[in-house]
Amino acid sequence: MNPSQLNQIIQEEGLIPLGIVPLFYSESYEHFRRWIDAGKHAGLQYLEKYEEVRKEPEKLLPGAKAAIIIALPYSQGDNWPLEPGEEPRVAQYARFQDYHQVLQKTGTRLVKKLKEKIELDSHSFRVLVDTAPILERALAAQTQSSFIGKNTCLIHPTHGSFLLLAEILTTYPFEFDQAEKKSECGSCTLCQVQCPTGALDEDYILDSNRCLAYWTIEHRGTIPEEFWPWLSKYYFGCDICQQVCPYNQEAKSYQLPAKIIPKKMPSLFEVATMDQKNYEAYFGGTPMTRAKRSGLRRNALISLYVTQNPRLEEALDSVTKDGGYPLEETVIQIRKKLP
Numbered sequence: 001m002n003p004s005q006l007n008q009i010i011q012e013e014g015l016i017p018l019g020i021v022p023l024f025y026s027e028s029y030e031h032f033r034r035w036i037d038a039g040k041h042a043g044l045q046y047l048e049k050y051e052e053v054r055k056e057p058e059k060l061l062p063g064a065k066a067a068i069i070i071a072l073p074y075s076q077g078d079n080w081p082l083e084p085g086e087e088p089r090v091a092q093y094a095r096f097q098d099y100h101q102v103l104q105k106t107g108t109r110l111v112k113k114l115k116e117k118i119e120l121d122s123h124s125f126r127v128l129v130d131t132a133p134i135l136e137r138a139l140a141a142q143t144q145s146s147f148i149g150k151n152t153c154l155i156h157p158t159h160g161s162f163l164l165l166a167e168i169l170t171t172y173p174f175e176f177d178q179a180e181k182k183s184e185c186g187s188c189t190l191c192q193v194q195c196p197t198g199a200l201d202e203d204y205i206l207d208s209n210r211c212l213a214y215w216t217i218e219h220r221g222t223i224p225e226e227f228w229p230w231l232s233k234y235y236f237g238c239d240i241c242q243q244v245c246p247y248n249q250e251a252k253s254y255q256l257p258a259k260i261i262p263k264k265m266p267s268l269f270e271v272a273t274m275d276q277k278n279y280e281a282y283f284g285g286t287p288m289t290r291a292k293r294s295g296l297r298r299n300a301l302i303s304l305y306v307t308q309n310p311r312l313e314e315a316l317d318s319v320t321k322d323g324g325y326p327l328e329e330t331v332i333q334i335r336k337k338l339p
């Protein structure tokens, strides 16, 4: 099967074919190890596990020879900065059905098509979407099509970086991309300068201890107060270092091959005060459930405080009735700061 036939099948599913790479990293695993040893993963302890598999991805599928790298484009065409009076946003990748489900389903359909069209029945395939210990960007960066930017994101020169990645591992000996693409950032430093917290101060290295995506999505306790001011821009995730990137200025708004949930984003006040039923109705099936109801309410309370929302008091009172960890601590912190 030639690469253009494969690309066509991938495009028919609404995805972007990035390329085919052998299943090993160049220097990237060493880079990852240094990053972990320096504690740049903050509280993401799961990244320390399964070292052997992460180091040698061919262990994920016996006999695997190649990884087909596919990407789901998701830019919603957001402008930056926020419009005057606009409430803090959620990162664009979180505004629709969880990409793990979307890509897993589409990837499985792709494998079925591949098997049917080219009679590859004797070969094995495995679809991964951040569902195994694998360095997705490192593999994708080995394709000819894309490169890693100083914001550490995988960037396609035409499609930008608002791309979610998945890999199809296979025992079929597809032809590999010839050479990887080197970084095309040049002397640009926009993402580093515009990152509000200094998380990208070192070229091509992100410090999760300073990244708003880490604090608002992954962290389970209260959020250190030094990061609060920036929850006036995003209350879940953060897109700033991608919004400012010249490669995303042309990235158009995509027709997503996924269900948009919720139909209308709830207000910050609604998020801060939502009960379990509303939480499920608003965010069930989206990546926002990663922060759980308590994490989303925590973030929304801080955002209400930093944007001086007139309904802050009402929202704080709602926690007295229906609180728990870490909400009660956040309320205490906010009340201490109020006049």
Ligand code: B12
Residues within 6 Å of the ligand: 027, 028, 029, 031, 032, 035, 044, 047, 091, 092, 093, 129, 130, 132, 133, 134, 135, 136, 137, 138, 141, 148, 151, 152, 153, 154, 155, 161, 162, 163, 164, 165, 166, 204, 206, 208, 211, 213, 214, 217, 218, 236, 237, 238, 239, 241
């Ligand atoms: C942990 C994690 C996070 C952490 C840490 C992020 C980070 N930069 O490492 C936090 C919670 C902060 C995070 C945030 C986000 N994440 Co995240 N995250 C991951 C996860 C699960 C692992 C990443 C990882 O291993 N990091 C460790 C670092 C060291 O590795 P790396 O970034 O992958 O970089 C490798 C290569 O780029 C290469 N490399 C890069 N630079 C250099 C330089 C040299 C000299 C060398 C030798 C190698 C090298 O080596 C690195 C290590 O192997 C991946 C999924 C996966 N399994 O890979 C998603 C993933 C990276 N996240 C993703 C997304 C969408 C996001 C957010 C945009 C979400 C949001 N809007 O809030 C932000 C973006 C923040 C940013 N600027 O990176 C996408 C990125 C897609 C893309 N186009 O790049 C991924 C790939 C998930 C997916 N399946 O699509 N994330």
Ligand code: SF4
Residues within 6 Å of the ligand: 151, 194, 195, 196, 197, 198, 199, 200, 206, 210, 211, 212, 213, 237, 238, 239, 240, 241, 242
């Ligand atoms: S996601 Fe936000 S906080 Fe994290 S590195 Fe990018 S701009 Fe900085």
Ligand code: SF4
Residues within 6 Å of the ligand: 149, 150, 151, 152, 184, 185, 186, 188, 189, 190, 191, 192, 241, 244, 245, 246, 247
């Ligand atoms: S903003 Fe500039 S430096 Fe940062 S990733 Fe984009 S091109 Fe590279």
